[in-house]
Amino acid sequence: MAAIEMKNIVKKYGDGFPAVNDVSIDVADGEFMILVGPSGCGKSTLLRMIVGLEDITSGDMVIGGDRVNDLAPRDRNLSMVFQNYALYPHLTVYENIAFPLRLAKMKDAEVDEKVRAASKTLDLDEHLERKPGNLSGGQRQRVAMGRAIVREAKAFLFDEPLSNLDAKLRGQMRTEIARLQKRLGITTVYVTHDQTEAMTLGDRVAVMKRGVLQQLATPRELYEQPVNLFVAGFIGSPPMNFLPATVENGQVTLPFGTFPLPAGKAERTQGKGLLMAGIRPEHFEDVSVIESGEVDSARTFKAHIDVREWLGDQQYAYVPYEAEAKVQDQLKELARESDSDSLRTQLVVSLDASSKVAEDSDTTLFIDTDQMHLFDPSSGDNLTVGL
Amino acid sequence: MATDTKSKVGTGVGIAAILIWCLLPVAWIVSLSFKSQDAVTNGSPGFFPSSGGGAGFDNYQSVFQNDEFARSILNSIGISLIATVLSVIFATLAAYAIARLEFGAKTFVLTTALVIAMFPVVSLVGPLFDMWRTLGIYDSWLGLIIPYMSFTLPLAIWTLSAFFREIPWEMEQAAQVDGATSWQAFRKVIVPLAAPGVFTAAILTFFFAWNDFVFGISLTSTERARPIPAALSFFVGNDPFNRPASLLAAGAVVATVPIVIIVLFFQRKIVAGLTAGAVKG
Numbered sequence: 001m002a003a004i005e006m007k008n009i010v011k012k013y014g015d016g017f018p019a020v021n022d023v024s025i026d027v028a029d030g031e032f033m034i035l036v037g038p039s040g041c042g043k044s045t046l047l048r049m050i051v052g053l054e055d056i057t058s059g060d061m062v063i064g065g066d067r068v069n070d071l072a073p074r075d076r077n078l079s080m081v082f083q084n085y086a087l088y089p090h091l092t093v094y095e096n097i098a099f100p101l102r103l104a105k106m107k108d109a110e111v112d113e114k115v116r117a118a119s120k121t122l123d124l125d126e127h128l129e130r131k132p133g134n135l136s137g138g139q140r141q142r143v144a145m146g147r148a149i150v151r152e153a154k155a156f157l158f159d160e161p162l163s164n165l166d167a168k169l170r171g172q173m174r175t176e177i178a179r180l181q182k183r184l185g186i187t188t189v190y191v192t193h194d195q196t197e198a199m200t201l202g203d204r205v206a207v208m209k210r211g212v213l214q215q216l217a218t219p220r221e222l223y224e225q226p227v228n229l230f231v232a233g234f235i236g237s238p239p240m241n242f243l244p245a246t247v248e249n250g251q252v253t254l255p256f257g258t259f260p261l262p263a264g265k266a267e268r269t270q271g272k273g274l275l276m277a278g279i280r281p282e283h284f285e286d287v288s289v290i291e292s293g294e295v296d297s298a299r300t301f302k303a304h305i306d307v308r309e310w311l312g313d314q315q316y317a318y319v320p321y322e323a324e325a326k327v328q329d330q331l332k333e334l335a336r337e338s339d340s341d342s343l344r345t346q347l348v349v350s351l352d353a354s355s356k357v358a359e360d361s362d363t364t365l366f367i368d369t370d371q372m373h374l375f376d377p378s379s380g381d382n383l384t385v386g387l
Numbered sequence: 388m389a390t391d392t393k394s395k396v397g398t399g400v401g402i403a404a405i406l407i408w409c410l411l412p413v414a415w416i417v418s419l420s421f422k423s424q425d426a427v428t429n430g431s432p433g434f435f436p437s438s439g440g441g442a443g444f445d446n447y448q449s450v451f452q453n454d455e456f457a458r459s460i461l462n463s464i465g466i467s468l469i470a471t472v473l474s475v476i477f478a479t480l481a482a483y484a485i486a487r488l489e490f491g492a493k494t495f496v497l498t499t500a501l502v503i504a505m506f507p508v509v510s511l512v513g514p515l516f517d518m519w520r521t522l523g524i525y526d527s528w529l530g531l532i533i534p535y536m537s538f539t540l541p542l543a544i545w546t547l548s549a550f551f552r553e554i555p556w557e558m559e560q561a562a563q564v565d566g567a568t569s570w571q572a573f574r575k576v577i578v579p580l581a582a583p584g585v586f587t588a589a590i591l592t593f594f595f596a597w598n599d600f601v602f603g604i605s606l607t608s609t610e611r612a613r614p615i616p617a618a619l620s621f622f623v624g625n626d627p628f629n630r631p632a633s634l635l636a637a638g639a640v641v642a643t644v645p646i647v648i649i650v651l652f653f654q655r656k657i658v659a660g661l662t663a664g665a666v667k668g
Binding site for chain 2: 051052053072073074077078079080082084086088089090099100103104147151
């Protein structure tokens with residue numbers, strides 16, 4: 001077990017394009033670190049640089065106190081689970097798991113003991129003599145994990161290990177990985193593009209975009225205090241709503257109306273012209289389900305509900321609105337960066353399941369401006385971070 | 388139901404037609420090899436030897452008692468096996484480099500290989516004859532192994548590099564992360580996965596070497612290195628104007644048996660879908 005320190009890591013390909021640009025991340029001993037970002041953000045490249053499958057253009061990769069930039073993968077003593085598992089199809093499950101031990105020239109009795117222990121942990125006992133080709137996706141995934149945990153590696157590296165599984169299995173394996181990591185207490189770096197995996201698994205999460213580290217924080221901090229528009233939009237599902245806003249005299253003006261803003265936030269954003277307000281779907285509520293005494297009428301507005309999705313425990317309602325072209329362009333750009341697509345400007349609000357709002361009708365909504373963030377539209381920085 | 392039976396009958400008829408087309412000459416040679424020399428000379432139509440015209444295994448006995456022929460069988464087996472083994476080893480290494488490494492001469496190597504494969508064999512016989520005499524490897528095993536290899540390597544390299552390209556990169560990377568050197572990854576993971584390709588290349592190479600006649604007859608002068616196809620043509624018996632057809636037929640059958648055995652053996656190794664289960668999707 002060891003800590004992994006990445007210092008100013010840069011990866012440039014032949015054409016000079018930096019796939020990873022000046023990234024510094026410290027992974028503490030035993031920590032579960034997630035690298036997350038849209039496709040092409042450099043997260044997999046960074047992981048492959050840790051394990052040694054990709055050269056490092058500049059910067060230092062320090063594992064357990066030793067600089068490993070020039071070490072071959074086999075000398076780094078890390079274990080990795082590949083996205084497509086990369087099992088050896090000509091070997092049985094037993095030999096697949098035993099492969100790293102055999103390479104280390106370990107005695108047969110010792111190999112057997114370790115393989116049996118790993119297979120027990122992963123519930124693979126009955127499959128040991130089968131070939132990977134006869135296993136289901138989830139079983140193959142477990143064999144790949146078995147191969148990783150069987151030796152005493154300094155750290156585990158996962159490259160989108162769950163992306164090939166179906167949704168239900170993915171949820172189970174996610175819990176399984178979390179449990180395993182907690183029990184073994186081994187340093188883990190996990191790459192994913194799925195923000196749910198990132199939020200649920202990680203002790204800390206590093207959000208990347210186009211090779212640049214955007215924010216490195218705990219899942220809660222990422223969710224509640226995103227440092228910029230990209231992180232705010234990428235983390236959370238459904239994503240945060242972005243609305244054009246101006247702040248004057250402690251009041252914020254949104255396309256739906258003008259609402260009071262907490263003094264701290266107002267002070268930092270006063271008179272800065274057109275800003276981008278970010279507010280999560282759950283910070284809206286249908287006024288009819290709140291007890292009447294608790295509604296601050298200054299923070300309610302009339303909205304036209306277009307579509308409603310009832311999920312049992314909650315429901316999402318969509319409120320389309322018109323935005324000026326400049327704002328629309330920026331929202332589109334933002335959606336593109338996080339691998340999604342915004343077809344229209346609309347507000348997504350999450351309402352209590354008991355709300356009886358009807359589709360294609362007007363209703364009164366409450367907006368919790370205490371939870372609102374305000375971003376500088378040109379730089380994308382969160383102006384209200386920490387408030 | 389009706390169409391089902393119809394198509395089954397059609398398939399059966401088709402298969403039978405192809406089998407007859409392919410195997411009739413072989414069967415005829417086998418039948419010929421069991422007839423006595425006299426029966427052949429007198430003209431003995433009919434597939435089975437007519438009464439009194441059968442020779443039993445006499446022809447085979449004479450074939451094996453013929454030292455020249457026995458020696459040529461040994462030559463053929465030795466030369467073909469050595470050429471196959473060497474060719475497959477070189478082709479495996481070359482194909483791996485072509486499939487995996489980035490180097491400038493890659494396309495050059497591949498096109499050169501293709502050009503060599505297209506060369507008419509006959510056009511090279513003259514120069515080789517001259518060179519081999521100068522180098523002193525005329526009429527030797529080596530003198531045949533070299534041209535066999537140069538003509539089979541291109542095909543083997545093309546076949547194998549196609550197989551190597553099919554093997555996902557991750558397999559090797561996984562092996563390296565697991566602690567393997569490049570050589571170990573190649574030997575323990577890549578070669579076993581490419582086994583069907585290796586055996587395909589081996590069959591093709593063995594075929595070429597075993598069936599070659601042009602080199603065999605031009606680059607040898609004695610039984611020291613003469614392979615079976617060439618030896619058969621020298622198999623004239625006592626009377627040059629009356630070639631022993633039934634003896635030749637027996638020789639031809641003996642020459643065919645090893646290749647059938649080897650192909651059946653290799654074919655078992657060519658298990659399709661060996662990489663199934665390596666990666667998802």
